[in-house]
Amino acid sequence: MFFRFFKNLSKSLTLLFIFVATPSLNADWFDLNMTRGTTEISNEVFELHMLIFWICVVIGLLVFSVMFYSMWAHTKKKNPVPATFHENHKLEIAWTIIPFLILIAMAVPASKTLVKIYDDEAGDINIQVTGYQWKWQYRYLEDDVSFFANLSTDLDEIYNLVPKGENYLQEVDEMVVIPVGKKVRFLITANDVIHSWWMPAFAIKQDAIPGFVNTAWTVVDNPGIYRGKCTELCGKNHGFMPIVVKVVEQDEYDEWVFNKRQEAIKLAELTTKDWSTAELMERGQTVYEVNCVACHQTEGQGISGIFPALAGSEIALYEKDRHIEILMEGVQGAAMNSFDYLSEVELAAVITYSRQAWGNAEAGDGEIVIPKDIVDYKEPKI
Amino acid sequence: MTWIWATRMSGGSYYVPDQSRFPIFMAFSLFVLVMGASSTINNLDDPTSNSVYILYFGFACLFTTLFFWFRQVIKEHLAGLDSNQLKQSYVYGMAWFIFSEVMFFAAFFGALFYVRTLAVPWLAGEGEKGIGIAAVEMWQGFESTWPVIVTPDQGDGYVLAKKSMAWPGWDHALEWLPLWNTIVLLSSSVTVHFAHLGLKDGNRKKFNRFLGITVTLALIFVGLQAAEYYEAYAYYGLTLNSGIYGSTFFMLTGFHGFHVLMGGIMLAIMLARSVFAGHFEEHDHFGFEAASWYWHFVDVVWVMLFLFVYIL
Amino acid sequence: MSAVIENHHDEHHHGPAAGITRWLFTTNHKDIGTLYLWFSFAMFLIGGAMAMIIRAELFQPGMQIVEPEFYNQMITLHGLIMIFGGVMPAFVGLANWLVPMQIGAPDMALPRMNNLSFWILPFAFFILLSSLFMEGGAPNFGWTFYAPLSTTYAPPSVTFFIFSVHIMGASSIMGAINVVVTIMNMRAPGVGLMKMPLFVWSWLITAYLLIAVMPVLAGAVTMMLMDIHFGTSFFNAAGGGDPVLFQHIFWFFGHPEVYIMILPAFGIVSHIIETFSRKQLFGYSSMVWAMLSIAILSFVVWAHHMFTVGLPLAAEIFFMWATMLIAVPTGVKVFNWVATMFRGSITFETPMLFAIAFVVLFTIGGLSGLMLAIVPADFQYHDTYFVVAHFHYVLVPGAIFSIMAAVYYWIPKWTGNMYDERLGKLHFWLSFIGVNVTFFPQHFIGLAGMPRRYPDYALQFADWNMVSSVGAFLFGFSQLLFLFIVLKTVMGGKKATDQVWEGARGLEWSVASPAPYHTFSTPPKID
Numbered sequence A: 001m002f003f004r005f006f007k008n009l010s011k012s013l014t015l016l017f018i019f020v021a022t023p024s025l026n027a028d029w030f031d032l033n034m035t036r037g038t039t040e041i042s043n044e045v046f047e048l049h050m051l052i053f054w055i056c057v058v059i060g061l062l063v064f065s066v067m068f069y070s071m072w073a074h075t076k077k078k079n080p081v082p083a084t085f086h087e088n089h090k091l092e093i094a095w096t097i098i099p100f101l102i103l104i105a106m107a108v109p110a111s112k113t114l115v116k117i118y119d120d121e122a123g124d125i126n127i128q129v130t131g132y133q134w135k136w137q138y139r140y141l142e143d144d145v146s147f148f149a150n151l152s153t154d155l156d157e158i159y160n161l162v163p164k165g166e167n168y169l170q171e172v173d174e175m176v177v178i179p180v181g182k183k184v185r186f187l188i189t190a191n192d193v194i195h196s197w198w199m200p201a202f203a204i205k206q207d208a209i210p211g212f213v214n215t216a217w218t219v220v221d222n223p224g225i226y227r228g229k230c231t232e233l234c235g236k237n238h239g240f241m242p243i244v245v246k247v248v249e250q251d252e253y254d255e256w257v258f259n260k261r262q263e264a265i266k267l268a269e270l271t272t273k274d275w276s277t278a279e280l281m282e283r284g285q286t287v288y289e290v291n292c293v294a295c296h297q298t299e300g301q302g303i304s305g306i307f308p309a310l311a312g313s314e315i316a317l318y319e320k321d322r323h324i325e326i327l328m329e330g331v332q333g334a335a336m337n338s339f340d341y342l343s344e345v346e347l348a349a350v351i352t353y354s355r356q357a358w359g360n361a362e363a364g365d366g367e368i369v370i371p372k373d374i375v376d377y378k379e380p381k382i
Numbered sequence B: 001m002t003w004i005w006a007t008r009m010s011g012g013s014y015y016v017p018d019q020s021r022f023p024i025f026m027a028f029s030l031f032v033l034v035m036g037a038s039s040t041i042n043n044l045d046d047p048t049s050n051s052v053y054i055l056y057f058g059f060a061c062l063f064t065t066l067f068f069w070f071r072q073v074i075k076e077h078l079a080g081l082d083s084n085q086l087k088q089s090y091v092y093g094m095a096w097f098i099f100s101e102v103m104f105f106a107a108f109f110g111a112l113f114y115v116r117t118l119a120v121p122w123l124a125g126e127g128e129k130g131i132g133i134a135a136v137e138m139w140q141g142f143e144s145t146w147p148v149i150v151t152p153d154q155g156d157g158y159v160l161a162k163k164s165m166a167w168p169g170w171d172h173a174l175e176w177l178p179l180w181n182t183i184v185l186l187s188s189s190v191t192v193h194f195a196h197l198g199l200k201d202g203n204r205k206k207f208n209r210f211l212g213i214t215v216t217l218a219l220i221f222v223g224l225q226a227a228e229y230y231e232a233y234a235y236y237g238l239t240l241n242s243g244i245y246g247s248t249f250f251m252l253t254g255f256h257g258f259h260v261l262m263g264g265i266m267l268a269i270m271l272a273r274s275v276f277a278g279h280f281e282e283h284d285h286f287g288f289e290a291a292s293w294y295w296h297f298v299d300v301v302w303v304m305l306f307l308f309v310y311i312l
Numbered sequence C: 001m002s003a004v005i006e007n008h009h010d011e012h013h014h015g016p017a018a019g020i021t022r023w024l025f026t027t028n029h030k031d032i033g034t035l036y037l038w039f040s041f042a043m044f045l046i047g048g049a050m051a052m053i054i055r056a057e058l059f060q061p062g063m064q065i066v067e068p069e070f071y072n073q074m075i076t077l078h079g080l081i082m083i084f085g086g087v088m089p090a091f092v093g094l095a096n097w098l099v100p101m102q103i104g105a106p107d108m109a110l111p112r113m114n115n116l117s118f119w120i121l122p123f124a125f126f127i128l129l130s131s132l133f134m135e136g137g138a139p140n141f142g143w144t145f146y147a148p149l150s151t152t153y154a155p156p157s158v159t160f161f162i163f164s165v166h167i168m169g170a171s172s173i174m175g176a177i178n179v180v181v182t183i184m185n186m187r188a189p190g191v192g193l194m195k196m197p198l199f200v201w202s203w204l205i206t207a208y209l210l211i212a213v214m215p216v217l218a219g220a221v222t223m224m225l226m227d228i229h230f231g232t233s234f235f236n237a238a239g240g241g242d243p244v245l246f247q248h249i250f251w252f253f254g255h256p257e258v259y260i261m262i263l264p265a266f267g268i269v270s271h272i273i274e275t276f277s278r279k280q281l282f283g284y285s286s287m288v289w290a291m292l293s294i295a296i297l298s299f300v301v302w303a304h305h306m307f308t309v310g311l312p313l314a315a316e317i318f319f320m321w322a323t324m325l326i327a328v329p330t331g332v333k334v335f336n337w338v339a340t341m342f343r344g345s346i347t348f349e350t351p352m353l354f355a356i357a358f359v360v361l362f363t364i365g366g367l368s369g370l371m372l373a374i375v376p377a378d379f380q381y382h383d384t385y386f387v388v389a390h391f392h393y394v395l396v397p398g399a400i401f402s403i404m405a406a407v408y409y410w411i412p413k414w415t416g417n418m419y420d421e422r423l424g425k426l427h428f429w430l431s432f433i434g435v436n437v438t439f440f441p442q443h444f445i446g447l448a449g450m451p452r453r454y455p456d457y458a459l460q461f462a463d464w465n466m467v468s469s470v471g472a473f474l475f476g477f478s479q480l481l482f483l484f485i486v487l488k489t490v491m492g493g494k495k496a497t498d499q500v501w502e503g504a505r506g507l508e509w510s511v512a513s514p515a516p517y518h519t520f521s522t523p524p525k526i527d
Ligand code: HEA
Pocket: A056, A059, A063, A098, A099, A100, A102, A103, C144, C258, C259, C261, C262, C304, C305, C323, C324, C326, C327, C328, C330, C331, C332, C334, C362, C363, C364, C365, C366, C367, C369, C370, C372, C373, C374, C378, C381, C382, C383, C387, C390, C391, C394, C395, C398, C399
């Protein structure tokens, strides 16, 4: 009878296989294992993984083969009179001691690798990584470069309106760039809730904890683009805050840093420019879509009960000063955090946008905010 | 292997209580109570909310059910329905209940030790985990001390206290309420023990008198504690809002105070039962004993509090 | 109310009361056990339906049937309901039915409190489920509710969640106290500790774990409540607290909690393997010592859930070694089961099939647990589907299979009827295949790099996710068969003998089938 079931089992498994395999023949069916990654540490971790994996497989096979042997040989039919032994001290001692030794054999190399990973020394390049709901900020401590990285996959792809691209959900608007062969240290923290910065190719996974700073480091020798993800549940868009690191040769890196700096200077100049409402609106919409839409939604309607609507909000209609203040300081004890890390231009633009869009301009006082207002807020004239 | 309870087997027939309405009423009361509590708390800043009446109703249900339930148990006891074995069950039950209370306090003590020895120094940039904090210059100017008066955010979001409740030095020892509280509570443990001795000797007067003193001491303790809180809020600016020191201080002493209140009420009920109904016998008074165990437990917790919250 | 006093003892101890009051006011351990079991089954269906929503959303990449916000509510409620509503009450129900019968007691030690422990649960889960309809939605921060996502950033329903956890915890503590007291105080003369059936032992230890850790959970949610509404800063660095403190407290509860969900299973499986191998259990006393060691060790391994939070090196190493150590006593148990089967005289009735599958699949889950304990490797595994695969292997074909095995094994004793063996076997095979098709591929997706708690994923994970979803639907629908089998057995069927199974031993098999409403009104004689 037992065998009849086995036959049924294999039949149904085959059927099932055919059923699920047909629709997806373009498959990466053989993405079964951990990847080696690209650094020395990640390779070591991979080896460790394979070691413990095979040990577990062997133990499993041993245990199961004895068990299946009894199920085959010691059925009531073949062995009507059961044996009566129920204790055997030598055996019991053996199967306590031997697993213990096996464990030590696993734990020792693991501890060694771990000690290597735990290295607190500063790097050649130190990058502060800050998790936000739901994007990452990178700040190069030595080079005064700082930017945000947002998911760049189109919403239409996510909602199945257009075909999905190759790097679906694994692409960002701005990559972290690091040079080859240099020790890079990441100082990982968060601004709101806990996130976790995971870059499988470097075998780094460190939680980003608000108010604390974790460290991790890597040395990458192979240029290329590496992709990772946020791995700590951080709210609604936890699945949508990927990480992309681009590893380049040193001179390319230097050039990148130079360009980044130029950009920053240009941005500063923008603050002194005269802005028209239309310009602010245009820019504001982009800022809004990147920073605010996740909570306050595309039409500014919010989500009832958690995120207030901006369309028709008293503050967006009449209270310009409070509006600036909320953006600059956040709201204590709520998900609305300070956005003071945005540039003056971006802040002015987004505030203007949310005071003008969705009929707010008509419903309220329609006042706009220019970058200078933000500068004044930061350094009030006495 | 012999364990004490292995020898305490009773021979006779078991007592199985009849159906009872109390448990489901009690479950319902708890339901009303927590629904009321949740909605009250969620509507704290809405003065028009009526949720608090649900909470009151829940409490009323709970106390009513408890009253009748205990009355029933006492009646059954007086009718001689509970076998020795059942009494033994109450003994074990109470012991394990107290163990669960110990673990509840352990969570808060654990939190206290954790922040004191690990989190606060780290936040100040010390130790293995302080390295990153120092490197990105987070919490600049925060120093690791205990009690934490200046919080890492320098009082940006939290309202800093002016002063802590810690040991003020010998000069001011006598004005220091916790010391008096300790004296009061420790002596109450002694008096409740005397009461117990009196009961065991069949000396009802001694029992009543010492139990009365114990209940009075409990009241004094709660009163002093209230005074201390008043002082903290009114003069020290020490509140739930003043960062981790205030948090641990008020939660630990607050839950302890709440337990003193419960224990005091239990003892007061025992006193009333003895004075007005003549309950308890020389060899059969677990109701009282349970309350006194609880009282000793509360006392031990206080000693821990005194050491770790006030002195060290 | 004084009825008890007037007409005590004789008349009314024979059968159940009529009508609904039998269930509402009962103090009978069997009735309460039944209530617990049905309640847990209902919760299993609800939690399972949520799992079906999860798997349907994950059937393909892209968002199709739910929004991310709702997805998070689903995983949270799924985890909470399965653990606190599905597995734990099922084990308490089994304890209610079996512990008194197995130690020769008439009932639980504190029967009225027993009823209270049960009736809190429907209310608690009503609150939890009703949060789905509250403004801002249900809790959405995962069953582990890490601060500050569950405090500052939580929807308003978190307050209801906190209080429902409070009363759930009170229920568990009371239930556990009842079990401990029953076992310590109510054993029939002659049932020494080392003569207790293993299920009783497993529950004694489980109850001890429960009493030790549920209050800690209560402490954790209380601190959350204070942080959210009353301005404390336990989990906020700005005030000198630490979000990681929450995790320490949570997992000090949480890790023993997972053993709470597996120790009773160990007890059940030991009985079943012994019975259907027709051979005395190998290594009774080492089984007891193994469970004790697991319980004690479970208090010092909690931080293995937190390897990536940035613990100091010494802590990582300590928790790694301590965690790995648990493999030794667990191994002893597995080896003992195999040795019990060895040279036995085995038959494969449904309970035995589930028990065998338990041993195999639990071991697979345990071995992947061991891999997770290796810190550097866990840096790659943590919060991926590899972890999801691990814990579903120990929970579904572990805890859930053991519960199903127990139901098939004891239902003839409960109802007096045999279940339909053919349907039972069919249920087993469907479940067995379903469970593996669902959860085995999750190892692959996890290793390949898919994080957990993601409502949507990159394209390279698509295939195995689809397989997993198909398996999940298969497994889910098979459980309706289980419902059908149980109902059919309750309503009738071949009459069971008193001993039911040829190889069964233990007090519960010495009484009539179905077991009389009050099993032992005088203590049975034990040799
Ligand atoms: C019933 C529940 C249950 C059980 C029994 C276990 C058992 C074990 N678990 Fe598991 N675990 C969970 C439920 C459970 N777990 C859950 C729910 C989570 C996730 C929580 C969340 O984040 O949501 C989790 C997560 C989890 C993690 C965290 C992973 C991460 O988030 O990164 C770790 C890490 O160490 C771990 C380890 C272990 C170990 C070592 C065991 C051991 O007890 C296993 C021991 C068993 C064996 C090893 C097999 C049999 C032994 C032999 C055949 C002997 C020979 C063996 C050797 C010598 C190797 N578990």
